[in-house]
Amino acid sequence: MAGLHKSEVTNPVLNWIDQRLPIVTMLQKEYGVFPTPRNFNYFWNFGALAMVTLMGMIVTGIFLAMNYQPNANLAFDSVQHIMRDVEYGWLIRYVHQNGASMFFIVTYIHIYRGLYYGSYKAPRELLWILGVVILLLMMATAFMGYVLPWGQMSYWGATVITNLFSAFPVVGKYIVTLLWGGFSVDQPTLNRFFALHYLLPFVLVGVIFLHIAALHIVGSNNPLGIDPKGPQDTLPFHPYYTVKDSVGICVFLMVWAAFVFFAPNFLGDPNNFIEANPLQTPADIVPEWYFLPYYAILRSVPNKLLGVCLMFGSLLVLLVLPWLDTSRVRSCRFRPTYKWLLWLWVLSFIVLGVCGAHKPEGVWVVLSRLATLYYFAHFLVITPILGKLERPLPLPESITQAVTGRPLENH
Amino acid sequence: MRAPRIFLAAIAAAGLFALPASVRAADDHAPAHAPIKIPEQKWSFDGIFGTPDLASAQRGFQVYSEVCSACHSMRQLHYRDLTGIGFTPEQVKAIASNFTVPQGTDDAGAPKEGPATPANMFRSPFPNDKAARAANNGALPPDLSLIVNAREGEANYIYGLLTGYAEPPAGFKMQAGMSYNKMFEGHQIAMPKPLNDGQIAYIDGTPTSVDQMARDVTTFLTWAANPEMAERKAMGVRVILFLGLLAGVTYAVKRKIWADVH
Numbered sequence: 001m002a003g004l005h006k007s008e009v010t011n012p013v014l015n016w017i018d019q020r021l022p023i024v025t026m027l028q029k030e031y032g033v034f035p036t037p038r039n040f041n042y043f044w045n046f047g048a049l050a051m052v053t054l055m056g057m058i059v060t061g062i063f064l065a066m067n068y069q070p071n072a073n074l075a076f077d078s079v080q081h082i083m084r085d086v087e088y089g090w091l092i093r094y095v096h097q098n099g100a101s102m103f104f105i106v107t108y109i110h111i112y113r114g115l116y117y118g119s120y121k122a123p124r125e126l127l128w129i130l131g132v133v134i135l136l137l138m139m140a141t142a143f144m145g146y147v148l149p150w151g152q153m154s155y156w157g158a159t160v161i162t163n164l165f166s167a168f169p170v171v172g173k174y175i176v177t178l179l180w181g182g183f184s185v186d187q188p189t190l191n192r193f194f195a196l197h198y199l200l201p202f203v204l205v206g207v208i209f210l211h212i213a214a215l216h217i218v219g220s221n222n223p224l225g226i227d228p229k230g231p232q233d234t235l236p237f238h239p240y241y242t243v244k245d246s247v248g249i250c251v252f253l254m255v256w257a258a259f260v261f262f263a264p265n266f267l268g269d270p271n272n273f274i275e276a277n278p279l280q281t282p283a284d285i286v287p288e289w290y291f292l293p294y295y296a297i298l299r300s301v302p303n304k305l306l307g308v309c310l311m312f313g314s315l316l317v318l319l320v321l322p323w324l325d326t327s328r329v330r331s332c333r334f335r336p337t338y339k340w341l342l343w344l345w346v347l348s349f350i351v352l353g354v355c356g357a358h359k360p361e362g363v364w365v366v367l368s369r370l371a372t373l374y375y376f377a378h379f380l381v382i383t384p385i386l387g388k389l390e391r392p393l394p395l396p397e398s399i400t401q402a403v404t405g406r407p408l409e410n411h
Numbered sequence: 412m413r414a415p416r417i418f419l420a421a422i423a424a425a426g427l428f429a430l431p432a433s434v435r436a437a438d439d440h441a442p443a444h445a446p447i448k449i450p451e452q453k454w455s456f457d458g459i460f461g462t463p464d465l466a467s468a469q470r471g472f473q474v475y476s477e478v479c480s481a482c483h484s485m486r487q488l489h490y491r492d493l494t495g496i497g498f499t500p501e502q503v504k505a506i507a508s509n510f511t512v513p514q515g516t517d518d519a520g521a522p523k524e525g526p527a528t529p530a531n532m533f534r535s536p537f538p539n540d541k542a543a544r545a546a547n548n549g550a551l552p553p554d555l556s557l558i559v560n561a562r563e564g565e566a567n568y569i570y571g572l573l574t575g576y577a578e579p580p581a582g583f584k585m586q587a588g589m590s591y592n593k594m595f596e597g598h599q600i601a602m603p604k605p606l607n608d609g610q611i612a613y614i615d616g617t618p619t620s621v622d623q624m625a626r627d628v629t630t631f632l633t634w635a636a637n638p639e640m641a642e643r644k645a646m647g648v649r650v651i652l653f654l655g656l657l658a659g660v661t662y663a664v665k666r667k668i669w670a671d672v673h
Contacts (some may be wrong), residue, residue, distance in 0.1 A: 039670060077487070080487045080556070080557075083639070084487065084488075084492070084638060084639075089642065090639040091639075091643075091646075094643075183499065192523060235672065237669050240668060240672070241665055243661065243665045243668050243669075244665055244669075245660045246656065246661045246665070247662050247665050250654055250657050250658035250661050250662075252656065253654050253657055254651055254654045254655065257647065257650045257651055257654060258647075258651065259652060260647070261459075261643055261644060261646060261647020261648075261651070262459045262644065262647055264643070270560060270561050270562055270563050270565075271561070272559035273557040273560040273636070274553075274557075274561050
């Protein structure tokens, strides 16, 4: 159907635009009056927080790229140039450096929110899968970003992680050569990682757009995990959730700022203040904290290929979670047993993180094996079986009834 | 529920399976070194309001110039940066002019040297790492620009190292040319004891005990690794206060908007 869009915008300029490209109508529909369950708790802030973090990362990243040199001989010094000579360079860099950690904290909580309230279940499977793709892209971006300062841990972390691909039979060593652009981590590696570190965030923006588009088709889940039954169960997104997200954003920015201004290197590694030296391996090579659980899974088995498969598997298993969970009840509020086993999964993830920070010796091997076993057993064994065995608590009749205690009026 | 008990049993069984393997793994490795405890010191730059004591940092710069700089470079710093520890631009000019640094090439294309200006980088004691090793018994004196941030324990470690020289305990085997140090990993350090009581004379007359010099040079090195610290912490207090206020106002607005829903 050709012709102008019938716009209801009163401002004549906006109306003229909206008739030809109805972005105002779209924003109004998707963020203004968008019907949102009325019972979100503050866990539903974390999607918005992740969005804020991504925008902060992109803005600070662009300014860092203006002053950074992706050259193995200059990279380390150019970061110090940013820290010392660029106007507020220290601020931009510390916001970016700590922003990576904030991004993972927020995203991990966001994912956990989805697990606890069953947000991955029908009809939100594709929304969830896009979320897992976002996580994978984030990890690739963060890993390559950590290489750029070209410190000792950048260099040796890159060496260890890229070398993992050599575990794959036949093609492994070709993949590694391709990643390196040579026969060790060197100038070509740094240069291509810089290019990809600049590219991937924009791919991320694209996938996040799809993630949100899918969300706006199927609608948000909520802490009760039951569908809204009518307008009495929802609120317009604006102003109710714009203001609630704003509260969370303020608190979150305070946490981020506390790291940036008072403990900017708390989450970093002292070794990265030493310039990369291919001839000297640090005593301990550890990844950034947000990769430690996966690092522990990798090292929990004595076979390299199996370790690599488990590590990637620990992420890929999330892709099929919507079909592994056989329970029709979404929210853990009504799943008395699964709730505690999910907390146990969180514990296993944290234990893995602690194990990843220690040398794989003695008790740390036992712990990382137990935690790895539970990590997988939770998804592959417990979730499918318990969904059939567990007797869920009775679900409330509707969101409004659960929130207000009043029975439904005239329904 | 029966199901959880089954899972617990499965986990316990898995634990028994994992145990022998881990004991084997532990046997494969030599026991780790007993970790060295680094005593905590009180510093002017501790806490969210603390900033480096400038008088101490200036004395520390004197220690660096007269002692450390014989072997250690600080190649991330320019002389102009010294205004950050309270030197005036005139003082910086005078300090810089004491050092002879490479000044590009002359008209015939030959490398030229001359007195440094504030725009020059700190003079490095050696032209490259090989020369540094050759002059230091094969050991490379690390660059000190970021040394405080580059060591676990930060300032406490640097202070501990500088004051940690001692006679080796009886029976401790020392390699030739090495010194015993309580804080250094493995306790054998290639750097000879750098500080001795009364070794230099402070411009401000402060007595130069090893402890005093170690404290001052650590303060200077902390500033050198984090020259933005004073500005950063001051800005941080204001940012947090602002965000706290904004969070309070936003929460009040949220309460008002949501008042008719609950």
